[in-house]
Amino acid sequence: MSTIKDAALRAIKKPAELGPDLDISQYYRNPKNWEPCLLSSLPKDVLERALEVGVTSNEENRAATFFQIDHSVIFRAVQDLFENKVEIMSAKEALEKYDWLRDYWWKIVRVDADKYTALAELAWDQGYFIRILEDQHVTMPLQACLFISTDNLNQNVHNIIVAEPGSEAQIITGCTIHPGVQRGLHVGITEFYIKENAKLTFTMIHNWAQNFDSRPRSGAIIEDNATFISNYMSLKPVKSVQMYPVAYCKGVNSRARFNTIVYGSGSSYIDIGSRIVLQNEGSRGEIISRAIATDKAQIYARGFLQGEHGGTRAHLECRGLLLSDEAMIYAVPELVSKSSGAELSHEAAIGKISEEQVQYLMARGFSKSEAESLIVRGFMDVGIFGLPKDLEMKIQKMLDITAERIL
């Protein structure tokens, strides 16, 4: 352990490779404690915000729930129906319970990657442990909420997700803030272990504020015949968010897919990418991203595919829609091949709303603004997430509200 701590100490001043460098000492570190309670007894404004990132207080619709406010875990439970199928608890609790968890801790994400990973080690504030037990097909999504209720707070969580062999599950994670919070820094470390024949769909929704910063750091290891789907959506302004999660397709026929929908408004600085490393026969990867920039938003949409083994294939598709001349989208697709049997491809396109499309829809009776909002809504196609219908409809509603607000 001391070596981890030492590595963190050495990296605590190390700026990240990408994104604006933040002064991590400027944030508040001593929020009041939140006592554990039932979700339904939380303040209404907290619940409303949570719902906006897909976390419902109606636990009947979720197999398991984890809820953290600031630095306090206030709720974690598995629904009766799913006892002995899934486990959910705070990461601290899990480390006390399972010695083996040490072998999953800082094993995919490097603790000394940058000052934010170091901060998450040196000033660690909970996070969750989720485990889908062997061969369990969990029919209802699990949910986790990382909530910030204190202005200018720094929250550093470390999450571990283990999908045991043959298991299948959906997880929704919502990260959001109280309406009164303007500033702050959220650092989230998430390490995913997708074992043989397991399938995990992870959907993360961010909802920050114009002066709030976020630095998620995630990595996944995907074993034989396993599938990892990671969805990310952010529709609200943010001061800056920078992340570049990586999935290692380590096993034979392992699959990874990243889908991203980002709407950048105000003066948001958004630097988001996805990396897939293909390491074994039959590994497949796909990265799909949709970025919309309006106002003065700056969006970097990155994608990185690396082929290290023959018989592998991956594709990267990045589309950008620019709604303002003061906004910017920078698409950076990268392919690295270290094996002649790795087929890697990419397509990237950035444009504005097509007049031809608007006029066509007007010829079908839509007004100009209806047509534009329909096109924007279509561009942010939640269908790429491959979610269960009811969840897809909820997310579609959030997108519809955004699409309406745009025009």
Added chain:
Amino acid sequence: MARNILEIENLSVEVSGKRILNDVNLQIPNGEVHVLFGPNGSGKSSLIMAILGFPAFKIVSGRIFFNGVDITNLPINERVKLGINVAFQNPPAIRGVRLGDILNHLTPDKEKINELLMKLKFPPEFLERDINLGFSGGEIKKSEVLQVLAHNGSFIILDEPDSGVDVVNLRILGGVIKDALKGRSALIITHLGVILQYVNAHMAHVLINGTIACSDSPAKILGQILNEGYAWCEKCLQSRMQRCEL
């Protein structure tokens, strides 16, 4: 009700500063189906775009009346609301916008859509598809006709409904269009007149170099074009213009 559903008066149109239509005059009486012939590039599709009000087709002079109402300066969607519906020849694909989304906006009547799908032998799965994305030529025609008929407008414009469609689908489309034209007025653009095997038209016009060269019965004009090509129309137009100059 006005006698003419569509009345175009001395219409001249420019695209990017270039004159595309010159002093076009056209009247379509209520309840009639008219056909517009013309060689490639003569301005047939431009005339449709101008009737519908696409901004790139700038009206430099003249006026367009629909049911007696001057629509020359109305936005596209207002013209559609008055009852003008167009089946386009090359509609754009739009990602994430499904054919079903558009149809739901055109009519609340799901029964009617199902009925049209059946008549067109168009699989209902297409309602969930992104509009025109990866559609074949025949599928685009069916989708366009479906959208036009879903709206129940009083006047329909079909831009080459018979081009790029195989024989089987042409028969299906021809039958549906024929039924749809009962009690409606229409303007049908056709290159070779194949659609006239299915549809009875009252009058045909020939557009040459952005102007109406002649108007007569569809059978007579089609016969003339098939026998002598558009060269005959051009000569006819030239001789008429010379007469005017004299």
